[in-house]
Amino acid sequence: MGHIYISAAHKSSGKTSLSIALCAALTRRGLRVQPFKKGPDYIDPLWLTQAAGRSCYNLDYYTMERDEIDQTFARAMQDADVGLIEGNKGLYDGLDLDGSNSNAALAAQLDSPVVLVLDTQGMTRGVAPLILGYQAFDPAIRIGGVILNKVGGARHEAKLRRVIEHYTEVPVLGAVHRHPDMHITERHLGLVPSNELASSAGQIQAMAEHVAREVDLEALLALADSAGPVPGLAEVPMPATGRPRRVRVAYARDQAFGFYYTSDLEAFERAGAELVPFSPLQDTELPEADGLLLGGGFPETHLETLAANRAMAAAIRRFVEGGGPAYAECGGLMYLCRSLTWGAKQGKMGGIIPADVVMHERPQGRGYVRLMETEHHPWPLGGEIAAHEFHYSALENVAPEVAFAYRVVRGHGIDGKHDGIRFRNLLASYTHQRDTRRNHWVARFVDFIRECRA
Structure with missing residues (x-):
């Protein structure tokens, strides 16, 4: 069973919308997609749960032990075809100076290849040093591909692809253009929760259709298959059960x-x-x-x-x-x-x-x-x-x-x-x-x- 880590260069790059759309697009192909969210968050998991049709689990260094994260991940993945972990903030952002609780640290711990979502608004040639810098910052982190997001049109996409192919060896897994329904309404705490929007199911399906057209899902699944193995259920301690009177x-x-x-x-x-x-x-x-x-x-x-x-x-x-x-x-x-x-x-x-x-x-x-x-x-x-x-x-x-x-x-x-x-x-x-x-x-x-x- 494969898994991928969806991260970004910085917050508000559109990785949550893409993660939701990817969960829905892969689920529409008949795959059992298991979503995860790094850090403390309620709203993104509500959307991911609805998109995948499976409950999303949070993985958080501040409240969990490292082996507990491994066990939570392994238990949820047991009957899944593919896992999708959505990061928070940027790939290398975290509380500690050494990055020990960053998205990169979690991707390394789970041995998940990283898909970097890049907000390409107003960007052409500058995308190359951005990618190269993220690779060089920590060579142990495997950035397996990028998804270009908020692309301005066919010409913009073509320029970005030429630059990335010329200066880097990182595959472009997709180029998602600007679509109004890829934007989820926000307010003071972030996205409006899916349980408040009667239109959430329709919007998720529209997002999935855009991503199915503009992202190479076969290449994405092949990258997921290169992830490290998930421990079997026999290797994972189960939480204690059994209490008196219900x-x-x-x-x-x-x-x-x-x-x-x-x-x-x-x-x-x-x-x-x-x-x-x-x-x-x-x-x-x-x-x-x-x-x-x-x-x-x-x-x-x-x-x-x-x-x-x-x-x-x-x-x-x-x-x-x-x-x-x-x-x-x-x-x-x-x-x-x-x-x-x-x-x-x-x-x-x-x-x-x-x-x-x-x-x-x-x-x-x-x-x-x-x-x-x-x-x-x-x-x-x-x-x-x-x-x-x-x-x-x-x-x-x-x-x-x-x-x-x-x-x-x-x-x-x-x-x-x-x-x-x-x-x-x-x-x-x-x-x-x-x-x-x-x-x-x-x-x-x-x-x-x-x-x-x-």
């Missing part, structure tokens, strides 16, 4: 709330929890459940609908005030506050957390975080937590008696010093956790649900 966890999943990692949802099943979806936008009652999970999303873009659904807000409030165990992240935290303001729009929210949410023009918290638990955490790990945050909102008028479950070591959280509001058996924070070997938060939360319901 519990039911109601989790918010609709156009406003959809930020969940595939591996975290699988961890709920392993912990003995049945996940029951519900919609804060459309439903008026919670499903019968022992615990409640409110993930991230975009409550601000659905402000009026959420504010109008007082029945659901009241149902959640009854659950939490009655001692029901609940966990909320980012958008879920926002929804549980008194009010949400975005520009001229304002609406009532859940009214459980004594604070008001205000949207800002710039990010209030963005990137990786490190947290230390306080004595107020309802289901503690017992150590430092590595996670991430990305929010344009901030809490105002926070009641002084609020108890915080975390002290922020790195990042911003709620006020630059604290995160994780504890109210009865609810924990609500801006931080997004990942269930990994370093932090099995799902099992701890599910065990807490059992304790509360005992």
Whole structure:
């Protein structure tokens, strides 16, 4: 089974659109395409999942051990024909000076050939030193081909191809011209999630048609076949399973709330929890459940609908005030506050957390975080937590008696010093956790649900 790593010279080169289109184009050929995304990200994986028809998995050095990345990759690849890993930012970008957590490092670890996506707007002869420089920077990284993106027309494509063929030995795998439907609408957190767009399926198919015409898919698959071998299932330790008494966890999943990692949802099943979806936008009652999970999303873009659904807000409030165990992240935290303001729009929210949410023009918290638990955490790990945050909102008028479950070591959280509001058996924070070997938060939360319901 082959695999390729889609990267770029820099951010906003169009690699996400191309990755989505490639997943869809290869799937249309009858191949089982397994998508992956480097780093912490919810939105790109939603698109990749829809394009491939298979759940996308995140691979992230900050929250995962290196061998854990290998194992996650191998397990997901077992019944796939080809794997596609979409990078983040540029090929050599990363937190550390030595590049040990860069896209290049991950491609080397997985032994995946790199396809470099190049934004060629305003570029002709300059494409050659760009490619040569990326090759020379780290000769151990195998750049197996380039895809020219945002090409201005046939003449522009011809010039670019002649330059690359004359000065380099890197194959041109495709030249994707400027097409309006290759552009996915963006807003403050990046791409608009596919679960919010009724037109997403049609757009993905249009993107796949462009790529099928303008990329040599046979050459791409041949390059993927040159990748290193994927370990067999017998060589990969499986996560532990088997927990006492099953519990039911109601989790918010609709156009406003959809930020969940595939591996975290699988961890709920392993912990003995049945996940029951519900919609804060459309439903008026919670499903019968022992615990409640409110993930991230975009409550601000659905402000009026959420504010109008007082029945659901009241149902959640009854659950939490009655001692029901609940966990909320980012958008879920926002929804549980008194009010949400975005520009001229304002609406009532859940009214459980004594604070008001205000949207800002710039990010209030963005990137990786490190947290230390306080004595107020309802289901503690017992150590430092590595996670991430990305929010344009901030809490105002926070009641002084609020108890915080975390002290922020790195990042911003709620006020630059604290995160994780504890109210009865609810924990609500801006931080997004990942269930990994370093932090099995799902099992701890599910065990807490059992304790509360005992």
